[in-house]
Amino acid sequence: MYNQTKLIGIKTLGQPTNDTHPHIIKKGEVTPLITKIEYGNRRCNLVDAIRNYSFKNNLKSNNHLIIIPAASTQYMSAKIPYFFRQNTEFLYLTGCLEPDCCAVLTITDQHFFTTLFTRNKDDNAEIWDGPRTHAEDAADFFGVNQSLPIGGLENFISSFRNSMGHMNLWYDYLTPVQHYVHSIVEKIMSETGNKNCENPKLLIQQLRIYKSPAEIALMQKSCDIAGEAFIETIKHSTPGMVESQLNAKFDYECKLMGAENLAYPPIIAGGNRACIIHYINNNQIVKNGDLVLMDAGCEYHGYCSDISRTWPISGKFTPEQRNIYKIVYDVNLELIELCNKFTTLDYLFETMLYSVGKKLQHIGLLPKQESTFYLMQVTNQLCPHHSSHYLGMDVHDTPTLKRNIEMKPGMIITIEPGIYINENNMLLPANYRGIGIRIEDDVLITENGPVLLSYKCPKHIDDIERLASENKQLHW
Ligand SMILES: [Mn+2]
Known part of the structure; x- marks a missing residue:
């Protein structure tokens, strides 16, 4: 009454x-x-x-x-x-x-x-x-x-x-x-x-490319929700699950925490399917020994997050998976460090290609004597997508703006280096084939340097293994 x-x-x-x-x-x-x-x-x-x-x-x-x-x-x-x-x-x-x-x-x-x-x-x-x-x-x-x-x-x-x-x-x-x-x-x-x-x-x-304080607060919350949902989804994952079950878990956690929707159909790819960059079928079983690549984000009152993590479904990386993960992880950190005034997204992309190539050479997976040009061509085949895009109300935000403009405070961008070694790749040793890894974060550019909006989502190799090993026995 x-x-x-x-x-x-x-x-x-x-x-x-x-x-x-x-x-x-x-x-x-x-x-x-x-x-x-x-x-x-x-x-x-x-x-x-x-x-x-x-x-x-x-x-x-x-x-x-x-x-x-x-x-x-x-x-x-x-x-x-x-x-x-x-x-x-x-x-x-x-x-x-x-x-x-x-x-x-x-x-x-x-x-x-x-x-x-x-x-x-x-x-x-x-x-x-x-x-x-x-x-x-x-x-x-x-x-x-x-x-x-x-x-x-x-x-x-x-x-x-x-x-x-x-x-x-x-x-x-x-x-x-x-x-x-x-x-x-x-x-x-x-x-x-x-x-x-x-x-x-x-x-x-x-x-739109410059975010106001209110927009930054909304973006931060969107990243916080997605980050927490990643943690819950990684913990929940276990060999034998269908990719769509991980999709459901992520969706559920995001909405429970206040997001209205997911920002895009998530990519949840076990094993070699991670090499299909826009894989959204999410209908295959993730087998013991496989990596899972999940690229997902939510929409919180009109503002998008966009995060990718890759983890071993069994809880433990194989030596080959670990080697590739370490390279992608190091390049992710290197690119975030570069997110300062006066750089451009295209510069980050070139740095990614060069740095991935050098690191693959270092562990002996690419021949040492080749030219930089050759190296970047090869790594561009291993990572056919850009390292970064603008992020905001749309996932691929403000796409009319080129990626060669200088970064300025207030911009929010993604940092998403990846390496995808398809099963059919003849360039790298056979024991490396079928590995696809991307680590994607969301970064705000400020006067004082980069601010990692997706900081809640763990990515260090030890944290990933710890999360992926948690609670396995509870589910099956
Ligand atoms: Mn992205």
Whole structure:
């Protein structure tokens, strides 16, 4: 009775608010830890970036209209939706978690104005799917200048265009995420005979690459959860298990600790399957003597972790597995040390290739006299993927930005050296074939050097063997 009385007068929106979900949203926050003010600052920064770009590139007008659509729900079969995942750029600029909305920023000489279009009211749909955030509540909650029902989008764009004469249209035409918005943009472009629009993606990603203190806190928590889940999964693993059982264990632990989802389908590869870089079938039995390579991470309130560990399912590395593990481990530490201002991800990649090659030479697995060029070609075959990518709201975050730009404080990157010696590899001795090892960590760049966000996840060879030997008898 008491609870019912208390809830009267509280408005339920289409996403958690401080009123309805005080356990995750504090006052002033739109999404956990990210305030209305921070979302507003992001839009201001985008407007500054667009004005600068416009000035530098002599765009025909100082008037701009930027359209950032929300994603639409995708269906696996009639009326059965996949998990909804918001369009990252829309989420970054608004904090709005609902499908089929749209943000429109209008910029004139002196001003800019944000309009958030939300879904039209629909009593029947809201009975089935739950409440939506209606336009009359959205402006206040999201901290935008105004909110209108999405049905008014076309009129809004036309009247801005008519009142401005010339304007630059900004829209990611190449990646349509919402059919309705895309069809309106197409119509407007054909009416005006305008074949091109500017793509706001690069400018938004240039902002997104630098993480704010709130974002860093969310990333840290995401890494903490994934790190703990790795520990539990390694402890739980035992010969004879199916890879999907380790998947289930990791998923369970992450969600129990507060992650909403996994950040991507985990790679859980026993034995030679570790050499298939994007192996996600996870349906094979891990045999005694095999290594397990697990690449997994979670999504915590919109922020991703991405960690890889490799361990012996029996609890003990063979001498060959140990030799390769030691090399990958040493290169992982070496690359983390290099995560300072002024280096680039591509430099880390080249260092990985060189260093892996030298270490393989050192233990006599590659011929000593070969040139550096030859060495790096060989190690690139043994590790065909890059050593690093940016990490944030997306796992492969801000992919429009090249990996040859200087690292700056606030960036978060992965460090993931690997060596994969396929069963068919004729270059290395037969007793080394079928070994695939990757050790991946998440690193924040700061003024004072690298900060290891994934520090909770053990990787030293002794810790890995200790964890992998724990509690074996309890399971089987
Ligand atoms: Mn990765």
